[in-house]
Amino acid sequence: MILTTIAARFTSPLRSEQVAAKLGAWLGASFTVAFATGLFSHFLQHPPAWLLWPSRPVNLYRVTQGLHVIGGIATIPLLLAKLWAVYPKLWQWPPFRSAGHAVERLCVLLLVAGALFQLVTGVLNIAYVYPWPFGFLQAHYWTAYIVYGALLIHVVNEWAKVRRSLLTRVESPDRRRFLLTVAAACGLTVLVTAGEAVTPLERLAVLAPRNPRVGPQGVPVNRSAAAAGVAADPDYRLLVTGAVRTPLSLRHADLVRMPQHTVRLPISCVEGWSVECEWTGIRLRDLLLSAGAAPDAFVTVESLERTGAYRTSEIRPPHWTDPLTLLALRINGQPLDADHGFPVRLITPNRPGVQQTKWVKEVRVA
Amino acid sequence: MRWAGHAVGAALVVIGLGGLAAEGVLVGWALWFGGVLVVHDALLAPGVAVAGTVISRWPRPVRTALILAGTLFLATLPTVLAPGRRADNPSILPLAYGVNLVIVLAVIALLAVADHLLSASRKD
Numbered sequence: 001m002i003l004t005t006i007a008a009r010f011t012s013p014l015r016s017e018q019v020a021a022k023l024g025a026w027l028g029a030s031f032t033v034a035f036a037t038g039l040f041s042h043f044l045q046h047p048p049a050w051l052l053w054p055s056r057p058v059n060l061y062r063v064t065q066g067l068h069v070i071g072g073i074a075t076i077p078l079l080l081a082k083l084w085a086v087y088p089k090l091w092q093w094p095p096f097r098s099a100g101h102a103v104e105r106l107c108v109l110l111l112v113a114g115a116l117f118q119l120v121t122g123v124l125n126i127a128y129v130y131p132w133p134f135g136f137l138q139a140h141y142w143t144a145y146i147v148y149g150a151l152l153i154h155v156v157n158e159w160a161k162v163r164r165s166l167l168t169r170v171e172s173p174d175r176r177r178f179l180l181t182v183a184a185a186c187g188l189t190v191l192v193t194a195g196e197a198v199t200p201l202e203r204l205a206v207l208a209p210r211n212p213r214v215g216p217q218g219v220p221v222n223r224s225a226a227a228a229g230v231a232a233d234p235d236y237r238l239l240v241t242g243a244v245r246t247p248l249s250l251r252h253a254d255l256v257r258m259p260q261h262t263v264r265l266p267i268s269c270v271e272g273w274s275v276e277c278e279w280t281g282i283r284l285r286d287l288l289l290s291a292g293a294a295p296d297a298f299v300t301v302e303s304l305e306r307t308g309a310y311r312t313s314e315i316r317p318p319h320w321t322d323p324l325t326l327l328a329l330r331i332n333g334q335p336l337d338a339d340h341g342f343p344v345r346l347i348t349p350n351r352p353g354v355q356q357t358k359w360v361k362e363v364r365v366a
Numbered sequence: 367m368r369w370a371g372h373a374v375g376a377a378l379v380v381i382g383l384g385g386l387a388a389e390g391v392l393v394g395w396a397l398w399f400g401g402v403l404v405v406h407d408a409l410l411a412p413g414v415a416v417a418g419t420v421i422s423r424w425p426r427p428v429r430t431a432l433i434l435a436g437t438l439f440l441a442t443l444p445t446v447l448a449p450g451r452r453a454d455n456p457s458i459l460p461l462a463y464g465v466n467l468v469i470v471l472a473v474i475a476l477l478a479v480a481d482h483l484l485s486a487s488r489k490d
Contacts, residue, residue, distance in 0.1 A: 010415070077437035080410075087411050110379060113403040120402050123441065128450025128458055133394035142385035143399070149378025156371035181430050185437040192442070192470060206466035207442040209450075215457030226454040339455075 006091035014178045015085050021158070021165030022179055023082040028155060028162075030075045031115070035148045037068035041270060042141055045352060047316070055322040058349040062268040065352065066197035069272025072122050073193050077185035079115055081178075107153045114147035126271045127209050196273040212275035216337040219277055222269060222353065225338035228305040230359045236343055238327070242365035245292025252343045255329060258282045263324045269353040279347045281328035284320050284363070293365045295321060300366065301346050304359040313355040315348065324349045327360060427485070431478035435471050442467070 044053055044061065096102040118140065125136045132139070155162065170176045195205025199212050210220050225231070238255060240248035260280055268274040288299065299320050305311040319325055325348040329336060336342040341358025348356065386392050414436075421429055444450070446463040 012418070073441055076441040080437055080440070083406065083411065084414060087407075087415070090407060090411075107375075107379075109403070112406075113399050116402040116406055117399050121398075124444045127444035127448070128452070129444050132398055134389075134391035134398075138389045138391060139386070139395050139398075142382045142389070143395075145378045145382030145385065147382075149375040149380075149382065152375035152378065153372055156368055156375070177426075177430075181433050184430075185434050188434055188438055188470075188474075189441045192438070192466075206461060206470065207438075207445055207463060208461075209445045209459055210457070211460055214460040220457040220460075221455060222458075224454045227452075 003091070004093040007088040007093065010088040013172070014175060015088055016175065017161055018165055018168075018170060018172075019175050019178060020082060020085040021161045022170065023078060023085060023182065024158065025162055025166060027075065027078055027082055027115075028151065030071055030078060031148065031151055033071055034068055034075070034118070035144055037064040037071075038141070038144055040064050041068065041352060045270075045355065052316050052318050053350070055319045055325070055349045055351075058324065059266060059268075060350045061352060062197070062266045062274045065268055065270060066194075066272055066274060069122070069126060070190055070194045070197060072119060074186040074190045076119050076123070077182055077189060079119060081182040081185075083112065104157060107150050107157075110146055111150035111154050114143055114150060117143055118147055197268075199275060208273070209271070210269075210273035212273060216339040217331055217334055219267065219275060219331065219340065220269075220273060221339045222271075223305075223308070223310075223358070225342075225359070228303075228308065228359065230304045230338070232338065232342070233304075236361075238344055238360065239362040240287060240291045240365070241362060243293065243297060244288070244365050246290075248287070248291050252329075255282060255327070255344065259286065260329075261323075261326060263326060263347075265324060265347050265349055267347070267353050267356060268351075274353075278332050279326055279328040280330035280333075281326040281344070281347075283323055284315075284325045284327055284346070285323060287327065288320065288363070288365065291365075298366045300364045301357045301360055302362040302364065303357050304361045310354045310357070313346070313357045315346070315355075319348045319351065322349060327363075425482050427478040427481035430481075431474050434474050438470065438474075439467070 041061070041064065043051065047053060096105065121132070121136060121140050121143075124130070125140070130136060170179060191201075191204055192206050193208040195201035195203065196208035196210045196212055202212055205211065212220065215221050236252055238248075238250045238252075240250075259282065261283055262278060262280045264276055264278050266274045266276045284299075288297075289295070293299070296317050298317070299315045301313050301315060303311045315325075325346075327344050328341075328347045329344060331337075331340055336345060341360070344360045345358045346356050346360055383392075386395050417432075421432060439446075442463075445459065446467050448459040448463055451459050
């Protein structure tokens with residue numbers, strides 16, 4: 001019976017408990033970082049009513065989302081190596097020794113399939129390929145709980161081996177060389193992609209989906225004006241409405257005449273790329289306080305876009321009262337390109353790019 | 367302690383499955399969830415095992431280079447093939463990825479050859 005002997009046919013000494021445990025410890029660390037940064041990104045975009053995220057540090061989201069995406073790419077060689085090392089176990093015979101063993105293997109199935117699912121969907125998503133019948137956000141988000149739950153169970157079950165591996169040095173030169181090769185493979189993926197977020201490494205990012213200097217006015221965009229269906233309107237008015245003493249209706253020329261401020265803030269995309277720009281415009285705080293908004297009000301910024309999940313964004317007090325938060329009219333010294341949100345776009349510290357609403361037509365105070 | 371870890375882990379799994387069910391995407395999700403597993407376990411892993419047998423006697427630097435090249439290729443494949451390009455937005459996938467991949471693979475190959483020659487000369 002061939003099935004009973006498959007596992008024994010994998011003879012490489014590198015497919016060993018020691019190698020699997022070391023790689024497992026690294027994977028545990030990388031999935032923990034991905035889960036934490038992913039939850040941060042999710043709840044930054046969908047905060048419960050009581051949660052007021054701080055607007056500082058300015059670059060916090062840039063760092064966490066860069067870690068999430070670049071770290072995720074670097075996890076691919078790691079996961080492949082780990083699955084290679086433990087692959088003979090898939091063919092163990094008998095497949096289930098007891099009911100408990102069957103449950104344990106089911107958890108491993110959830111862990112392996114879930115880990116592959118997260119990396120495959122993540123890497124396709126940052127390359128703008130969506131071949132699946134579900135929303136990426138919902139599937140990637142909920143699967144993260146499944147993976148991390150299965151990971152916790154697996155770590156509890158394997159804790160003795162993990163502990164042994166953490167406490168002992170890998171003595172075999174072959175195993176050390178293999179682990180070093182896996183680490184080098186992870187490092188190589190980082191080297192050729194990280195520059196889309198870590199701008200000093202930009203020229204090395206030859207296989208990154210974005211270059212932080214390529215786009216209209218030298219800055220990438222996610223949604224073009226054409227895709228958003230927004231065209232220049234000579235009758236444009238920026239409206240400030242809702243719970244204010246004096247509702248405002250301002251032409252572009254009025255906005256240009258108001259006191260202008262210049263700040264340096266990154267645009268940090270959920271897809272991992274980011275780049276710091278110089279923005280010039282009016283402080284949202286000045287505008288709202290002059291209209292008579294309460295300083296603890298929740299504010300919604302609405303775009304000229306008619307459709308799309310990100311045509312509005314909510315902006316809570318810590319962010320809109322921050323002096324760095326602008327309704328920007330200029331980027332890097334030039335008037336905003338249509339693709340960057342002309343006539344007016346929002347720019348705030350420590351928020352994902354999708355919430356930096358472009359083509360702002362209305363600021364509504366609740 | 368073990369039961370606490372198991373309980374937290376199981377709760378997270380239930381939260382995730384419940385969330386997918388509530389979104390009404392469980393079936394499409396399950397096809398992909400199982401699909402990536404089958405592609406790995408039935409195609410990729412056996413393929414790599416066969417390739418590993420073929421190259422088992424090749425010089426060590428060459429085997430190292432093949433691991434680096436293979437994992438890099440898989441990790442960047444959707445970017446390199448770039449089916450996500452869009453006419454209205456040239457800032458998406460803006461680089462010549464095919465050429466770039468060839469250059470990176472050539473550098474890996476050169477390093478492997480250099481490593482092989484150096485280790486061979488050390489043995490003499």
